[in-house]
Amino acid sequence: MHAHPEPSSFSSAQADAAAAALANRGLIVDRIDLHADRWQPVLDRHEFPAATDPFKPQAEQMRAVAAGTLASDVRHDLDRLLAADLLVLSFPLWWFSVPAILKGWIDRVFVVGATFGGDLGLFEAAAFAGRQAVLSVTTGGPPASFARGGAFGAIEDFLYPIHRGVLEFVGYRVLPPVLTYGPAHLTDDDRVEALHAVSEAFATIGDCVARTGDMTVTAQSYP
Ligand SMILES: Cc1cc2nc3c(=O)[nH]c(=O)nc-3n(C[C@H](O)[C@H](O)[C@H](O)COP(=O)(O)OP(=O)(O)OC[C@H]3O[C@@H](n4cnc5c(N)ncnc54)[C@H](O)[C@@H]3O)c2cc1C
Numbered sequence: 001m002h003a004h005p006e007p008s009s010f011s012s013a014q015a016d017a018a019a020a021a022l023a024n025r026g027l028i029v030d031r032i033d034l035h036a037d038r039w040q041p042v043l044d045r046h047e048f049p050a051a052t053d054p055f056k057p058q059a060e061q062m063r064a065v066a067a068g069t070l071a072s073d074v075r076h077d078l079d080r081l082l083a084a085d086l087l088v089l090s091f092p093l094w095w096f097s098v099p100a101i102l103k104g105w106i107d108r109v110f111v112v113g114a115t116f117g118g119d120l121g122l123f124e125a126a127a128f129a130g131r132q133a134v135l136s137v138t139t140g141g142p143p144a145s146f147a148r149g150g151a152f153g154a155i156e157d158f159l160y161p162i163h164r165g166v167l168e169f170v171g172y173r174v175l176p177p178v179l180t181y182g183p184a185h186l187t188d189d190d191r192v193e194a195l196h197a198v199s200e201a202f203a204t205i206g207d208c209v210a211r212t213g214d215m216t217v218t219a220q221s222y223p
Contacts, residue, residue: 001032002090003102010183010191011138015090017195018136018178021202022086030080034101040073041104047071058112065113077109082127086206087172089162090136096158106166115170126171132206133172135159135179136198142182155179175206 004011023029034041045051048060050069064070070078081087091098098106112118116126123129137159139146146155155177163174178201180194 001034001088001102001105003034003099003105004090004092005035007036009092010180011090011092013195014136014138014178014180014183014198015088017198018088018090018202021199022088025203027086030084032077032080034105037073039101039105041101041108043104043107047074047108058117061111062113062118065111065118070111070114071108074108074111077105078111078114081109081115085131087128087131087133087167088136089133089167091138093137093139093158096152098162110166110170123168123171126169128167128171131172132175133167134175134205135162135177137177138180138183140182140184142185146181178202178205 002012002015004015006012019029019031043057045055045060048055048064048069050063050067051060061070089098089102091102094100097103110116113120114127116122120126139155141152144150145152146158148154152158159177167174178198180198183191183194186194
């Protein structure tokens, strides 16, 4: 899953490098690009035609799961997630978090009643227990800014809400993130080296078995 508005960005090149490395392992890579898909990120009552007043988003999600009436774009991406052993969330760090389009994808696709809650529990009892997830991130700031005690603060602190509050919450085992700090400030050679490091990381990441039928969700490829 990739969330950068520019196909020629470094973040998109990083997503491509990750996808290529995973495919080279014999894994099936299913790629979602939120901008290419023109993903609608706002969770509101319009996707629940049968919503009652007052609108209660999680109650409507539960009802839509039970009735089989989830919005088609949500159902489509949810089914792809449920088929995947490894989820890669690929994005540039925006305001110390995920871009809004990705936050909205999480709001809408990590549906209560289908990914956690209802007949499911939380964390190890949630839908993605036994699956793995990893963040593939670029930043504007350099490594020193994201060191503990650095100007921004520790990168682990910013990623914790995504790791614990989103991915582990729905059952994923979270793998160490793959990060490129400040690609805009690197030399051309260093950017090539950084992409090589990303390829190397994804060549071994996780414990997926390289066989047909394994599924990995990661970034969209670009022409
Ligand atoms: C709204 C917003 C909020 C932000 N908040 C934060 C924040 O909280 N913290 C923070 O640290 N940063 C923040 N940033 C900065 C952002 O994280 C970085 O700009 C971004 O992660 C850099 O990645 P990019 O892909 O966009 O870089 P780009 O500018 O697209 O790429 C960097 C360079 O790499 C080159 N490149 C592209 N493809 C390749 C390739 N295949 N090989 C070699 N070079 C290539 C590009 O041509 C460019 O010169 C924010 C940015 C925005 C827009």
